[in-house]
Amino acid sequence: MAKIKSLCKWKEKDIAKRMDLLVSLTEEPTYVCRKCARVSNTKKALCKAVPLPARLPSIKRLKVA
Numbered sequence: 001m002a003k004i005k006s007l008c009k010w011k012e013k014d015i016a017k018r019m020d021l022l023v024s025l026t027e028e029p030t031y032v033c034r035k036c037a038r039v040s041n042t043k044k045a046l047c048k049a050v051p052l053p054a055r056l057p058s059i060k061r062l063k064v065a
């Protein structure tokens, strides 16, 4: 299997070219990068992966600054 380029290193062009791979890597995420705040369902795609902690129950009601 081909090695996955860390999402943390993706440039705008990579994202546009590999949107299909991006969707596969980020659906139902189980890891978060503690350096870049990116999420993925495999730690191979993040530079400083840590398991995703429990989420807030109603984030949609929070205001983002």
Ligand SMILES: [Zn+2]
Pocket: 008, 033, 034, 035, 036, 037, 038, 046, 047, 048
């Ligand atoms: Zn990262």
